[in-house]
Amino acid sequence: MSIEDLIDDFEFLDDWDDRYRYVIELGKALEPLPDELRTPHTKVEGCVSQVWLFSKRNADDTLHFIGDSDAHIVRGLIAILFRLYSDKPSEVILGTDAKAAFERLGLDSHLSPQRSNGFYSMVERILRDAETARA
Numbered sequence: 001m002s003i004e005d006l007i008d009d010f011e012f013l014d015d016w017d018d019r020y021r022y023v024i025e026l027g028k029a030l031e032p033l034p035d036e037l038r039t040p041h042t043k044v045e046g047c048v049s050q051v052w053l054f055s056k057r058n059a060d061d062t063l064h065f066i067g068d069s070d071a072h073i074v075r076g077l078i079a080i081l082f083r084l085y086s087d088k089p090s091e092v093i094l095g096t097d098a099k100a101a102f103e104r105l106g107l108d109s110h111l112s113p114q115r116s117n118g119f120y121s122m123v124e125r126i127l128r129d130a131e132t133a134r135a
Contacts, residue, residue: 006026006105009022019110023073027072027076029079030067030079032066037052038052038068044118044125046118048071048114049071051074052067053129055133057133061090063085063129063130067082067122077122081119081122084096084098090131090134091134
């Protein structure tokens with residue numbers, strides 16, 4: 001499912017309670033993060049919740065991301081970010097505007113400032129991993 005599909009789904013849902021439930025459902029479908037990847041190196045700083053992100057370079061030079069959080073809504077935000085970034089080349093990742101997608105989904109005005117800051121901390125981490133992979 002692409003980010004465009006996700007935006008269409010959001011537009012179909014009438015109220016924000018339904019959208020939050022949908023975000024939580026997205027998080028439940030995340031690929032599991034093995035316990036051995038829950039380390040200080042994979043932990044994302046700047047998030048109120050516990051968040052871990054791990055990237056792996058695929059044979060075709062795309063980056064695959066897996067992650068987890070101890071908060072349901074944050075797991076859903078991770079799933080949204082992975083729709084934007086996972087299994088794409090570094091150049092595409094670095095050229096993708098997460099803020100624009102965040103705004104198109106309406107999340108910019110419906111999340112607390114702490115959750116928004118955490119979202120952008122996750123974006124920064126993904127972009128840093130893409131920059132490292134490109135180097």
